[in-house]
Amino acid sequence: MLFDAPADSLVSSFFRQHKALGQRERHTLAETAYSVLRNRLVFQHLAQSGRGPMARRLAILGWEGNEAFLRGALNEQEQHWLQQVRAVDRSQLPERLRHNLPEWLAEPLHQRLGDEQFWQLAGALNEGAPLDLRVNLLKAKREEVQAALEAQGFKSSPTPYSPWGLRLEGKPALQKLDVFTSGQVEVQDEGSQLLSLLTEAKRGEMVVDFCAGAGGKTLALGASMRNTGRLYAFDVSGHRLDKLKPRLARSGLSNVYPVQLTTERDDRVKRLAGKVDRVLVDAPCSGLGTLRRNPDLKWRQTPQGLQELQAKQLSILNSAARMLKSGGRLVYATCSLLDEENEAVANAFSEAHPDFVLQPAQEILAHAQVPEEQAATLCENGFLRLWPHKHHSDGFFAAVWTRK
């Protein structure tokens, strides 16, 4: 199995080279590849008993298409083998296989969460993620978008925590729908919406989205500023920032200034020292909170890589913090599940910066229209801590400080 590139780009490049494949075949192949990535440890164990190329045996085990088609494609010996392995009681397999996670990741999660929650998390990470939308309140109200979707046959419900979100039933193709082309909605996981809510960017302010990428959170921040003030979208990747442009055009925002940095210590960052009201650092991270969507990450990340990420995260946070004016707000966020990239980084920053005071995330969320009793369930020790098995969003962390 190849892990030197993200699974989604390998799958897309395979489809580009095999243009004759139809929509249904593409869907089956992509879902089968993802199923193998999700269940790799159990499948590799079961596949030991078969014959022929390992990749074929894994694909048979992970097959997500028509059963009759699969049967027709197997020889007699494979059919017999499949019957045998399907009869294996997987609950009797060793734990280290059943969770389908590398040990360096399973071990700290198990220790942090305890038995019951660890197994719930392992299960939730192996399920597909729902499709969440963020309504652009500059252009429409949540109820209006919900009604417009319903009129086209797409059912959705308000997200439980974010006041901006709708969760769709199923996975309709959105790109051609009016609500999408007119910029009334963007695809955004509820967890990402909550990170933008924590920033509470306001009218007329100077705000920096330090790791803006393709701008998912930039768009949410710009809308909460009601398209006023100045919102810088920083990133070192010009390629990612380019993807922000069509989204900006749809959103109707004109207060966003994309800037490609050379490093986090770029002169353009230094020039803003002490001038900014709010900075969101949505830091580069292992992405292990997004395993529902990107199951390959658990095989592509390493403990060594985590250490490098942690150093980068602190360096970005240190540099970003200098931009804040007195009374300004700093938000540090990741989509990682691991303390190393989360609490450890936040606590190291707090220790080194006595002029930054930690703010309890539950209070800020309650202030930002998340119902108060629910806000508390999203937080641990004053930090936002979202878990796929509890909150049905991707895994996210956030810490919030005010500069004295």
Ligand SMILES: C[S@@+](CC[C@H](N)C(=O)[O-])C[C@H]1O[C@@H](n2cnc3c(N)ncnc32)[C@H](O)[C@@H]1O
């Ligand atoms: C988690 S992603 C951001 C996702 C984005 N905020 C969104 O909501 O779509 C992290 C981003 O950090 C960027 N990045 C990596 N190193 C950086 C640095 N030194 N300074 C600024 N951005 C950096 C990456 O290019 C990547 O786009």
